[in-house]
Amino acid sequence: MRFKDPQKEKQKSNLSRSALRRQRDREHRYQTILRAAEALISTDGYHSASIEQIADKAEVSVGTVYFYFKNKEDLLVQLLDEIGYQLRSILGREFRKEDSSMAGIRNAGRVFFEEFCRLHPGRVAIIFRESVGQGVRVEEHRKQIFHKLIGDVRKALTRIGEAQDIEYQSRLSAEVMAVSIMGTSERIAYHYLIWQNRPHDLETIGPDVIDFIVGGINNLCQNNSREGNEP
Amino acid sequence: MRFKDPQKEKQKSNLSRSALRRQRDREHRYQTILRAAEALISTDGYHSASIEQIADKAEVSVGTVYFYFKNKEDLLVQLLDEIGYQLRSILGREFRKEDSSMAGIRNAGRVFFEEFCRLHPGRVAIIFRESVGQGVRVEEHRKQIFHKLIGDVRKALTRIGEAQDIEYQSRLSAEVMAVSIMGTSERIAYHYLIWQNRPHDLETIGPDVIDFIVGGINNLCQNNSREGNEP
């Protein structure tokens, strides 16, 4: 949780009971507002969701929204950061579990669809739709978040490569694969969840997508690949 | 060229010289405005680019913009349609040339990066960034355009499958692959062109991406794929 003026947070560990309670209330209000913003932005769109509507939905006044968030953009950025953090947590967990085999990638793919997309379609809409094309500051945040996610995937791929003594086609290959994996997952989620609203189909589609990704990776792992493997 | 109000286009084939000239002028103005919009929207963003700025850049008045386009949204939609049309043309050409082999996919990928992304980075920004998250009507158009592109790719994949007597893992597989291919291409372009501004790197990255895609397709073509092909 980040406040407008984080420097004001009392660092004293021996907070009085009422101070503790106040802090809890603060956290609670912050969350309430953020949840209201998430709901409205993901359904109505970033521009259509006015601060007043968000305040109404959160049952607070407009001023209170501005007490917790610098401005409307900040609301979106906090949401974005939260979603980015969640994604990295989920994926990181899988990567760590099965460190240097393709199973880590497979599992990460599975949880992306099952635990993130299916359970949080609103967040899919925010990170893949509403935060796009909203000006430089938001874009900069998006870029950082994707940068980190791609970095995570790239590191996982590199580890797999090292563990299995595979050489990638080029210096950039690991990164290119990571970016490709992101793109594939993103558009699949967007297509079947947002555009076609078929969340249940993700069950059958997910495995296909993962196979696609795994096949892609394998194909980039063999340096005899470029011409030899046409059917 | 589509006008705001389906104009009473003179159907007489024997148009007078001045009428012909007027029609040419019209077409020219329409293009001028659309080009100005393309330039401004791709650099400044859809919201930051005001109608007045677009009019100024096109050296026409605000009223003239509204003569040729219903509203601001329409400007973006026309741009989107144009870009979608261009993409389908380029890719369709490649698909048609090498009808039922993976080479068609490979070539389509190549021209996507070389002839579309490298030559028209502004259009990449518009179709993949500025037209996202701009309300329902624009989104509907985006959806249709992607639907068609995905359909094209799916058909190409199906034809390859049929020609080579391959069975896909599931009924949806061809579509899933098409969507995956779109996603991969899109994010690679976005990442290296828009975020990292390394257009020259696309030369080395492109082939890698295509290998990734081809590998993904191959892996989904074999029904023994899911467990047998880990490195």
Next chain:
Amino acid sequence: MRFKDPQKEKQKSNLSRSALRRQRDREHRYQTILRAAEALISTDGYHSASIEQIADKAEVSVGTVYFYFKNKEDLLVQLLDEIGYQLRSILGREFRKEDSSMAGIRNAGRVFFEEFCRLHPGRVAIIFRESVGQGVRVEEHRKQIFHKLIGDVRKALTRIGEAQDIEYQSRLSAEVMAVSIMGTSERIAYHYLIWQNRPHDLETIGPDVIDFIVGGINNLCQNNSREGNEP
């Protein structure tokens, strides 16, 4: 008259009749708004006078105000410039008429009270009250205007000094006198016009003030002054 985008003004001298008329309309609207602002600001105060009120009084929409003026501050700044220009014109005329004698100063004082203060009490309120304490940008303009006015007076004093072969007490004396004259005139106007609302009394007070000023000047002209002239 200064517009928001002065660069757009067509420089062609052969303006069509309708273009000329449009220009006249523009000028007229600009004046209407400025006059409304002058009236409201001088009576209600800069902060109390809202843009909406000004627009209402000028019988235009809020948008129109912003078509002619960049923002609220700009409205005040334009007003200030106008008043500054008027003052310099009135005083400059008197200085030029009687170039190098104290009569120039006397006449300038007279017209300041008779032609400026008495006829335009609202402008007195704006330049001496409402434009004070309104932030750095307005203050900067005020400073420039006073700088010019003081410069005009200083030059007049210097010319008188040269013509009559007088030596001032110190290098700065002419400037100090000019500033003093400004201060005296300003507060007299403020006191009797704004605070005491006795415009008619300016008739009798004016001459007294002018005598005060003239006495002050004379006293600074003689280098034997500092100790010799106590009553």
Next chain:
Amino acid sequence: MRFKDPQKEKQKSNLSRSALRRQRDREHRYQTILRAAEALISTDGYHSASIEQIADKAEVSVGTVYFYFKNKEDLLVQLLDEIGYQLRSILGREFRKEDSSMAGIRNAGRVFFEEFCRLHPGRVAIIFRESVGQGVRVEEHRKQIFHKLIGDVRKALTRIGEAQDIEYQSRLSAEVMAVSIMGTSERIAYHYLIWQNRPHDLETIGPDVIDFIVGGINNLCQNNSREGNEP
């Protein structure tokens, strides 16, 4: 010290020790807040200085500010009163020392520049800039303060006149001179301290200004003045 609600000041002369201490604390807090307000208002301006900033600077809470001051305006008014009181004290002292000769005026001028302006430039900014144009209630206070100051000067002038058997040009002359003296001093301070930030120059300028003022007074004291004294 004046409180918001005329507090139920304990009238018992035998205040308990803790009550005394509480009173001291109160006075101290009041001063701390007023000093914070003085500093912020004189540098940032009355409008830019928010209550929260003032509270922060004074290291108290916003609520505490409102315990000691009715509202923001009151903060400015108290400051104004304090400054007005200081000025009258300083000047009154000089007037009393040399009661009925021009030396009193001279000394008052000197201490105004040396003891008030030079030592308290922030207060100069507040009384001559930040309290101007801030609405009717503040203006009313300013008027009262200036009224008293002018009254003091007028009385001093009258006393001088009586002592030396001088007749002023008109019934209003003493007041007019007093107002003129105020204006001169005010703008000189404003010009050289606030606009030009040359506090050290006041040393040389001060005497010049005082000579100007003395000359002005003398010139209004002789009824043969109006036409006879041109150089």
Next chain:
DNA sequence: GATGAATGAGGCTTCATTCAT
């Protein structure tokens, strides 16, 4: 057809003030 001035709804944001703890 072209122009560009005029419109005004709508949104964001600020900040003085209050009041429950």
Next chain:
DNA sequence: CATGAATGAAGCCTCATTCAT
């Protein structure tokens, strides 16, 4: 008394859109 979170009125400003000339 002190706190500081909450309030919400109020104001500024933008900009897509219209329409008389």
